[in-house]
Amino acid sequence: MLNHEEELNLALKAKLGDSDAFALLYNANIKKIYDFIYFKTLNKELAEDLTSQVFLKVLKNISKFKSDNFSAWIYTIARHTVIDYYRSRHDTKNIEDCWDLKDPFNLMDNLDDNLNLEKIKVAMKDLSRSDRELLIMRLWLDLPFKEIASSLDKRESAVKVSFGRALGRLRQNISPVLFLLISFSTICKKIN
Amino acid sequence: MQKDKLNLILQELYVWNPRLKTKETELIELIELMVKAKPDTNFDMAFAESLKKDLLSHRILLDSDEGLKDDNLLINFKNMNKKIYIITGSLALMAVVIFAVMINKVPKNSLSFINSSKEQFVAAGPGAFGNLALLSPTNSAAPQETAAGSKTNSAVAPTTQDSVASVGKMASPVLGLGGGGGTISSRLMMPVRSYDYVYKGDPLELTEATSTVYRRIKGDGNLSSNLDSLINTKTFGPINLSAFSNLQTGSISLMENKKLGLNINIDFREETIYIGQNWLQWQSARDNCGDNQACWDSYRIKIGSIPEDSIVIQKTNDFLAEKGINLDHYGAAKVDNNWRVNYEASTDKANYYIPEEVSVIYPLVVDGKTVYDQNGNLDGLRVNYNLLQNAVSGVNNLTSYRFETSDYNLETDSAKILGLAQKGGYGSGIFYSQAQDKVTLELGTPTKSLIHFWRYTNNVNEELLIPALIFPVNNPPADYFGSKFITVPLPQEMVTELINNNSNGSSGGGITPMMR
Numbered sequence: 001m002l003n004h005e006e007e008l009n010l011a012l013k014a015k016l017g018d019s020d021a022f023a024l025l026y027n028a029n030i031k032k033i034y035d036f037i038y039f040k041t042l043n044k045e046l047a048e049d050l051t052s053q054v055f056l057k058v059l060k061n062i063s064k065f066k067s068d069n070f071s072a073w074i075y076t077i078a079r080h081t082v083i084d085y086y087r088s089r090h091d092t093k094n095i096e097d098c099w100d101l102k103d104p105f106n107l108m109d110n111l112d113d114n115l116n117l118e119k120i121k122v123a124m125k126d127l128s129r130s131d132r133e134l135l136i137m138r139l140w141l142d143l144p145f146k147e148i149a150s151s152l153d154k155r156e157s158a159v160k161v162s163f164g165r166a167l168g169r170l171r172q173n174i175s176p177v178l179f180l181l182i183s184f185s186t187i188c189k190k191i192n
Numbered sequence: 193m194q195k196d197k198l199n200l201i202l203q204e205l206y207v208w209n210p211r212l213k214t215k216e217t218e219l220i221e222l223i224e225l226m227v228k229a230k231p232d233t234n235f236d237m238a239f240a241e242s243l244k245k246d247l248l249s250h251r252i253l254l255d256s257d258e259g260l261k262d263d264n265l266l267i268n269f270k271n272m273n274k275k276i277y278i279i280t281g282s283l284a285l286m287a288v289v290i291f292a293v294m295i296n297k298v299p300k301n302s303l304s305f306i307n308s309s310k311e312q313f314v315a316a317g318p319g320a321f322g323n324l325a326l327l328s329p330t331n332s333a334a335p336q337e338t339a340a341g342s343k344t345n346s347a348v349a350p351t352t353q354d355s356v357a358s359v360g361k362m363a364s365p366v367l368g369l370g371g372g373g374g375t376i377s378s379r380l381m382m383p384v385r386s387y388d389y390v391y392k393g394d395p396l397e398l399t400e401a402t403s404t405v406y407r408r409i410k411g412d413g414n415l416s417s418n419l420d421s422l423i424n425t426k427t428f429g430p431i432n433l434s435a436f437s438n439l440q441t442g443s444i445s446l447m448e449n450k451k452l453g454l455n456i457n458i459d460f461r462e463e464t465i466y467i468g469q470n471w472l473q474w475q476s477a478r479d480n481c482g483d484n485q486a487c488w489d490s491y492r493i494k495i496g497s498i499p500e501d502s503i504v505i506q507k508t509n510d511f512l513a514e515k516g517i518n519l520d521h522y523g524a525a526k527v528d529n530n531w532r533v534n535y536e537a538s539t540d541k542a543n544y545y546i547p548e549e550v551s552v553i554y555p556l557v558v559d560g561k562t563v564y565d566q567n568g569n570l571d572g573l574r575v576n577y578n579l580l581q582n583a584v585s586g587v588n589n590l591t592s593y594r595f596e597t598s599d600y601n602l603e604t605d606s607a608k609i610l611g612l613a614q615k616g617g618y619g620s621g622i623f624y625s626q627a628q629d630k631v632t633l634e635l636g637t638p639t640k641s642l643i644h645f646w647r648y649t650n651n652v653n654e655e656l657l658i659p660a661l662i663f664p665v666n667n668p669p670a671d672y673f674g675s676k677f678i679t680v681p682l683p684q685e686m687v688t689e690l691i692n693n694n695s696n697g698s699s700g701g702g703i704t705p706m707m708r
Contacts, residue, residue, distance in 0.1 A: 023248060030240045038233040048239050052246075059247055117229040138201070139223065140230045145204060160208045167205075171222055 123173035131166035325689035393637030463592035522554035568677020
């Protein structure tokens, strides 16, 4: 994994026309960006299509890259690509990812296999997009707070605060009965 | 979830809010639930590799300030007038989309098929290009310029004074050799003089038993695949192109919509770019003068108004630099002044029609060897400069620079080579077998280089660069309109074929070909 400085250095080289540097940036980011988009679309084909669009945009616009934070830049492109996709296909302007849809899961590839997701999907759906994204980045993409902060162009401490609050809201959104069941299940496992 | 990761998250949260520690169990349950709920993204490495290949297969480099650079392409469209329209079709949407792609995928600075990241010479086995005997003069001829909008000037050089006069009637003459092919009008074939050649050079020693033949690589689909993938998914106006199978872009045509604008025709299969005039934007005497002779005269070039060669070359150099056309593989530019031979021979210089364009040639250099045409003239990038408008009006022979290489046996019998040379070399006797006059000319010591041949085989137009000797004609008379060089290809099978042709009488014995 590239650190911030390495990534920035490669981005500047790519900006000057170094295709090898672009390839390294691609290698370092393709899965992260694909996964990020997948978690916002829950559909493999769509995620691949939008990921392709993201990297094409990166390629087309790298010469305009002026930030000192490549990670923030590419996540911004990915985020906006997803938003553009949903907003161009639905009447409402408020949809930013599949979780905002009335039924975000009807396109999902492997819903039947994922009972845990079934348990939290409503709670996740009721979160704000920024809360949801923060939980996804930390717990599903397994990104350190430092990198999340970098990608969101925020301070690390602010991201931690937001993450804690997002967890709290997720907890509130999970039905008390369900959470009781989850807790009971956890206790049983510990006893066993 | 791994315990250390879980602990890390918890510790980070406690730093922010120590009171959360009291709800640790609940936090752990929540986090673990979230982690377990993580959907499988089904990340496909094949997809990643494919996308990477798509992005990089064109060796797309990134421009310093304005977007993409694609070294597969030859030219910097951004330095063309922005109001370029695609005229491949009448559908505006298609034009807009393709234009957007083109503009976004071409570089600001030097663009070229020439690309250091891709191997320029690919070795094939010996004799890989088949029997070169097929490259007989009757089989091998430069293709005619077919690019849309081309009014390329004829490649025919007149051969007599009478034919010189007829040049003035040609539709769009150019000084020198013109560019990109042409036809031979029977009206230009005047009484023929036969030339015998006598070798007067140094003793000829041919010690090289084998040498490399080059075949230009083209049409591998890389250049157009960006457009292909775009087009294959679109519905344009009344047609759904995605309903067709495996669509590929054969060529596109763009035009500058401005005064003195140019057409750019890109042939993806041949990997060539042709630039010519957008005739809608170039005013001519035909457009403006009607029956007004004085007006027509005002459009005629005077001999005294022709700029020095160095000035013309500077102009064409500036044009090529501005358009990002890479000259790394071309030799020093030279103005084609062959037209002056005809002018000097003319008995009525005042009425001699001086074509309005001058041609500058940048000779192609392959593997350190200069490339010539079949008559020993420099071959390569040709830029036409319009003297009336003081503007570049065309670029021909802008091609990819990638070659397959294959070794062929060379003829080492100098007697055979000199025998062919003294009969006029390659292409002798094509046009006439009977001559009215016979003149003997001397040949000097030859130089070895490459000659450009075309071969149409299996529905493919191949371009081959063949090792050959180029003999200078040492003592051409003032009224000599023949070639200043005699060329003899060196591959053994070609030599044998030429000797057989001569012995079968298909060669006229030293008639200089009129096509230059």
